[in-house]
Amino acid sequence: MKVLLIRLSSIGDVILISSVFNALKKAGAEIDILTDKSIAPIFVPDTRIRKVMGVSKNRLSFQAVKELADNLKKENYDYVFDLHNILKTRLLSKFLPFKTIRYNKQSLWRREVIFFKFLKRKKQLFIPELYAKAVRKAGIEVEENPTPEIFIPEETELHISRLLPHRKFVVIAPGARWEGKAYPIRKYKRIAQILRRVGFEVVTVGGKEDVEAGMEITGAYNLNFCGRLTLLESMAVIKQAEFVISNDSSAVHMARAVKTKVAVIYGATHPCFGFAPLESEGTVIRKELPCNPCSLHGKVRCEHLKCLDIPPKEVVTKALQMIS
Known part of the structure; x- marks a missing residue:
């Protein structure tokens, strides 16, 4: 066939x-x-x-x-x-x-x-x-709720491992195509501070458009991989991380595909749309509001974005509970 x-x-x-x-x-x-x-x-x-x-x-x-x-x-x-x-x-x-x-x-x-x-x-x-x-529908047996899996070549993992911190680290993926999905960078910066205080290093991954945000979060070029890696290389970074904190974006599925747990921060969109991780893959962090969801993809005209008013400490707490 x-x-x-x-x-x-x-x-x-x-x-x-x-x-x-x-x-x-x-x-x-x-x-x-x-x-x-x-x-x-x-x-x-x-x-x-x-x-x-x-x-x-x-x-x-x-x-x-x-x-x-x-x-x-x-x-x-x-x-x-x-x-x-x-x-x-x-x-x-x-x-x-x-x-x-x-x-x-x-x-x-x-x-x-x-x-x-x-x-x-x-x-x-x-x-x-x-x-x-x-x-x-083609008569092929598929388990219920199958999970994604992408293979990273050994040479790619080896190359990336040389660039990574020597102590355990967490990946933050600050990128989002639309503002309704974008957790504020100042809050990601605070998350990074809290994580360092409890013993983790923090690195960032993302596209070229996320370079400035990544630098603000990490404060160091060698920890900011935004715009510097291929997709497979970014996934190799994620694979070796303790866990990932991300907006509702592609980084969530990159983490799922290399079996690294991911904490997803939701804003204008909603887990019910189908892109949330399974419980075995990660956790969802969101604020329940009567106006939510207001967008399929995060493109909004909302001025207050209260849905993204989630304290950094709450994000870290739920992420740590996810891996404990």
Whole structure:
């Protein structure tokens, strides 16, 4: 059996598709992956994957989609799993002669929660389980709520270990695409101070846009890895950490994929949307407010952001309880 998994973006969502790899391999499947070329390298060392194909999602015009489909037709897949289910991936599957199974992203329900807040107490989504449901439609057995897993090459871990503090350390991931997810940097700085006082060093990971924040939190270039590492290298840092403290962002899923516990600070978004860690993977830190959730992705016009008014000491306490 030969299968194609399609998930173009974003980093966290793409990492979560690894939750179905083991089940597919157990069923004897050869696995190909189509994703954004900026994310594709995380799968290249994975021996479970036959082929990794990278494309530029933003450049997938109608003609580009058609040309991509022409190339994919040569592969003779038994199943195509559309684990993105957006217009571009649906269009691509229309041009393919293979059986396509799409995951149900439950977009309508998520949007309903924004307007009818009581629904957040009615149901808890988990994205890996939604991916698993799509794979089960092909008759493949997948455990309930599978967890993601990304392999870090030994040479990458060795290289990163030389850069890390000699004493036990915690990773803080301050990045967030939208302000409704961004726990204030001054509070992250306070968290770092408390962690150092109780015996941990603190390092930061993130993109180039997080360099300044990382420097403010760590106060030292050699502990601020924001903008300096590849995705796999950042995951290697996270793998060797005691735990991670992060906004509701891709760093959460990076931690889950290397089996490092993560404390997630929620603001405008909500765990019920499906991106929260399982209890075995970490903990959720949030403030219960009648106005929450107010956004699917954290893009808000809110002026007060009371949802992010969580004391640093509370964050540290819950993170330490998570690993005790």
